[in-house]
Amino acid sequence: MFKQANWNERLIFNLGRKGRRGHVSPKAEEKIKRIVGDVNMLIPMSMQRKSQPKLPELSEVEIVRHFTRLSQMNYGIDSGLYPLGSCTMKYNPKINELLANLPAINMVHPYQAEGTVQGILEILYKLERWLAEITGTYEVCLQPAAGAHGEFLGTSLMRAYHKLNGEIEKRREIIVPDSAHGTNPASAVMAGFNVVVVPSDEDGCVSIEALKTAVSERTAGLMLTNPNTLGIFEKNIEEIAKIVHEAGGLLYYDGANLNAILGKARPGDMGFDIVHMNIHKTFGTPHGGGGPGAGPVGVSEELAKFLPVPRIVFDGESYHLDYGRPHSVGKMRSFYGNVAVLLKAYAYILSLGFEGLKEVAEVSVLNANYLAKKLEKIKGLTLPYGGEKPRKHECVLSAKHLKSETDISALNVAKRLLDYGLHAPTIYFPAIVNEALMIEPTETFEKEELDRFVEAMRKICEEAYTNPEVVLKAPHNTAVSRLDEVKASHPRTMALSWRMHRKKNEQNL
């Protein structure tokens, strides 16, 4: 059985010896020192650092070993199935890493003269065009650093649009379905809007009746994920778009689930005005334990003038950065975007082409439906919102019966899965499903690995009925056993840095 490494690796501050060092930076040449004189004399006494920062002191060897050991106490997509729903944990091609680590991109400064950065500008320009083609939008902006950052740009665009129309004082509301990602309502608030929640109907789709009641002259827009977080396609999208547009609102597409419809259907064609994409989901760039990602935003022709500056333009001969956009919302961040990440997306699209991207979508959908069908047969699990409807990229199962019959919760199942060397699904989301297990296999995993997952789920549910103790006390095979997450957030025990930890220890002595 799976057994994760556990090195009992101490905090880096408790390793090493005073005086050891891991790296020597270049020094100022002797002549420079002679001419400039003692550099410390240049800094006013009041601004000099009095005591050295308490950074660790280790040799290069010890540092490499420390972090190598830590990496072995971690689980990545290269380790095995990672079925986190709505997170699209797919394979991250190695060639893309190689390309993104070339000096020809690493060592380029963003303010270099345009003539010296034509290569990267061409890549970014073409990527914008390809993403616009894939999403059916008019223009794409690469600036946002993450999906939520793209959402914030999206809600800022709504703000700019209604402001220019003189309606921003009136249009204060953004509508989100109850099954939406948490970032949607949070992003609406970031741009100063209030949130109106519409419920899902018995099919797991936006309730058309509720939407009709929710829209008004106060509506700035609707944020929708399609396919939604249940993995179900919002089949009434045409009507939804009509209702929102007739009320004067804009339609926003949360691209977290774009993987299912790559090359099959396009948000722009369905009437969405603003679309964000998660490059680190759909376009195969690594999540890096939480980032960096990239969250480009595509818009309709009408909204293009509001996009952040600069825009990359091509005059037929060379590429330029255009800052002359009077209606632009401004800047979401410094410079142009997470370029090293975007470069990987460029290579990803090149490696797959149109046919390959379509294959990505089809196989991811096949895999999700395969898992849905197999898993719903397991005692204790159900597939809410109808087993007959096809799912798209993900499926959401409920462990409600398991919980009521055995007291084993979705959380327990998740923790026990880790013991099998499998990552857990997203749990307790969307909130409209009790004891939710939200599963997105992506196109990455072979049938054999999917079957291994189904088999592990079957065994765990069986254990729940026959030997619940082993599930309740899981995980057993990970680097550490079940952690006390409450303690980590409790004011009395909270230690958010080594410094704070030391302080707490002293207080408790």
Added chain:
Amino acid sequence: MLILTVNLLIKRSHPYIPNSLPEIKKEMMREIGTESIDELYADIPEKYRLKKPLKLPEALSEFEVKKQVEGLLSKNKTCSDMPVFLGAGCWPHYVPAVVKEIVQRSELLTSYTPYQSEISQGMLQTLFEYQSMICELTGMEVANCSLYDWSSALGEASRMAARLTRRNEILVPKIVHPERLATLQVYAEPAGIIIKQVAYNKETGQISLEDFRNKISDKTAAVYIENPSYLGFVETQVDEMSRAAHAHGALFIVGVDPTSLGILKPPGDYDADIVVGEAQPLGNAMNFGGPLLGIFACRDDLKVIRQMPGRIIGMTTTLDGNGQGFCMALQTREQHIRREKATSNVCTNEALCAVASAVYMALLGPEGLLELGDTIMYKANYAIHLLSKIDGVKAPVFKSTHFKEFTVNFDGARLSVKDVHEKLLERGIHGGKNLSKEFPELGKTALYCVTEIHSEEEIERLATALEEILAGGEKRHV
């Protein structure tokens, strides 16, 4: 017949998609009782189903992809092709080999946000160590595990200050990066926050205390300063400003370039409430400006901590109390739990860049960071020394201490900043950032940056080139 089938199979099975093999697809479809893939898409209304192929490139083999991307990238000129004297929010520094090696460890690289802490201890401990080292560097007690960049971190800080003080004004120096200011506006405006800029002393560049005192009031949510400033000099009136901010019940926010903190007084020592900044220079390549790494740190005050944006990793124990471990803390601040009441919408951040910075800070250690600061300051001031001797050049514009960036003014020359810049490029040198439009009051001025990667010889080449250009320029015009 057999050969044809094999070829077809190979063609149809993409290396990234194991189940694209037709017979596997058939097998799986049979098991779930589906006739065709199209059936799985039957719920997408017919009119929205794509009828023709998208205009995308043909799929290439790995070799061809590599060749094409390398070919395009070869059109770029890099810091190794020519000395580049640019900074302004993204800086050329050396990234040690160890850093590159660790961030490519695939267990870290290909992992998701560590929701399942027991199987993600490696990432969690590394991020905890990053947070801890940022605290040591800045003199603060709590840091999150990253925001997108300095600019967006400032935007978040302004909103956090407004929430904490229930006030709606933030004072920002007139000398601030225009992109940072523009980003701050996008974050602040929807929250009803008004940005007021504070004038500077024409001689020294230091914030005008007179204007500052005129503008601070009981409406001020926060006072923001940068150290070193956008134009490279050290702000020295930090204690006065910090005291004044606190006397008015406002928060004191300080933006930092962490490479200066081996030698400059850390913001914690002058009672900063929030520290933001850019940790790209700590082990992250420039990459044409992204990804960057936003620093966000604050004091150990529960009221303040509860308003922080972003992921925070905390230390804890196993449930049985026997072992130590790490997990995400205070998640009830975050969007996935609190939705519209969250402190921020941030979700995906720059975690792997934080890993790089953790490794970098550990590699340098306290001594190495001090030396790095010294080296940068020596080299930058050597460049100032050489450039200021050139006829027609004033460097720097302000009489203050400069760390790694400094202003170079060409008012005494006939050429514009742009002309000088182009002539430098002809000589294989990339000059600083043109400030003529950003700060017209400074005349023909550029912002130059020198770090540990610039050699004595390169700095001298820059000086010699400028001397020649300006002499030549004058001759032509006389």
